Amino acid sequence: MRLAFMGSPDFAVPALRALHGAGHEIAAVYCQPPRPAGRGQRETPCPVHRAALELGLPVRTPARLKRDAAEHAAFAALGLDAAVVAAYGLILPKAMLDAPRRGCLNIHASLLPRWRGAAPIHAAILAGDAESGVTIMRMEEGLDTGPMLLKEATPIGPDTTVQELHDRLAAIGARLILRALAEDPPAIPQPEQGVTYAPKLTKEDGRLDWTQDAAALERRVRALNPWPGTFFTHGGEQIRVLAAHPESGSGAPGTVLDDAGLIACGSGALRLARLQRPGRAPQPADAFLRGYALPRGSVLG
Known part of the structure; x- marks a missing residue:
């Protein structure tokens, strides 16, 4: 043909x-x-x-x-x-x-x-x-x-x-x-x-809105990586989230709940599993957090 x-x-x-x-x-x-x-x-x-x-x-x-x-x-x-x-x-x-x-x-x-x-x-x-x-x-x-x-x-x-x-x-x-x-x-x-x-995606679609429930945010991480990529802001930087898992937990949305990357959401909490700073290589969360502090009680953007 x-x-x-x-x-x-x-x-x-x-x-x-x-x-x-x-x-x-x-x-x-x-x-x-x-x-x-x-x-x-x-x-x-x-x-x-x-x-x-x-x-x-x-x-x-x-x-x-x-x-x-x-x-x-x-x-x-x-x-x-x-x-x-x-x-x-x-x-x-x-x-x-x-x-x-x-x-x-x-x-x-x-x-x-x-x-x-x-x-x-x-x-x-x-x-x-x-x-x-x-x-x-x-x-x-x-x-x-x-x-x-x-x-x-x-x-x-x-x-x-x-x-x-x-x-x-x-x-x-x-x-x-x-x-x-x-x-x-x-x-x-x-x-x-x-x-x-399903409209065309933009970079801003990757911003994690911590007022959403943890399951929806975990789906967003799976759906938008590698492009446009999911991220939050902290200390003036955009930190990419490449993998995450929903867990139980509660607090004001965006609040860091422990020292291992558990973040409060609108419902439940999101465990950060793989992260990346601008210009750096991706890392598992435990390695990332040894070199970049997310203090318990701080609030992510």
């Missing part, structure tokens, strides 16, 4: 490799343009871009699509059977959605209609969902509103991290898109009930 692949981050790479390995003709790979990264701020291609070059596939990196008639025409001229989209990062205009013979198929990392939007993997852990999954959807102009072709669920355990769930869903998506292309299953409209949205 003649395809275009449209994706940018690590999540999309297994699907690109699976499609190439299955023998599909990938006429073009679309991804976000290279951007400055690292200490030297060197222009760096995204993971899909790097994978496409490794596979010898042609890459296009338009900065925008909405009003670019020349890009629309170039896309239509590819003569595609379908386009596969996975976390691309740009909204496809109607002219491009309608160009492939079988439309544009999206690998979405949630069980639609739950968690439409930009950050469905993080949102599922934050909300304490018992499961997540992948939906293969035929795209339309609305935000993740198109009819569904295939779904597969996977459990979210009490210790599941966003990286673990991300990798599992990426593998499921790669497997499901091959099935969707081979089987051409009937499209099922999404139900109108149960719609939720």
Whole structure:
């Protein structure tokens, strides 16, 4: 089948490799343009871009699509059977959605209609969902509103991290898109009930609000590391929290309850397990606290 692949981050790479390995003709790979990264701020291609070059596939990196008639025409001229989209990062205009013979198929990392939007993997852990999954959807102009072709669920355990769930869903998506292309299953409209949205995350979403209950804060730590990262402020520094566990305990929210990193929350307490100062390496809490004091009774921001 003649395809275009449209994706940018690590999540999309297994699907690109699976499609190439299955023998599909990938006429073009679309991804976000290279951007400055690292200490030297060197222009760096995204993971899909790097994978496409490794596979010898042609890459296009338009900065925008909405009003670019020349890009629309170039896309239509590819003569595609379908386009596969996975976390691309740009909204496809109607002219491009309608160009492939079988439309544009999206690998979405949630069980639609739950968690439409930009950050469905993080949102599922934050909300304490018992499961997540992948939906293969035929795209339309609305935000993740198109009819569904295939779904597969996977459990979210009490210790599941966003990286673990991300990798599992990426593998499921790669497997499901091959099935969707081979089987051409009937499209099922999404139900109108149960719609939720997962907005794009910002750095400030990682700030730990100690008035929340300890279980919610522990989920936030699992959901938002490595990015945007969870943190509190103390002594003028932002201290990253990379792992934590809820425990019993009480006190004014944000109060340090003992000498081993137990912090009072709105309900219960959070035991800090792995921490990192700016510019330093991550450390287990016991090692961190030997070199950085969180005195009992102090209050964290």
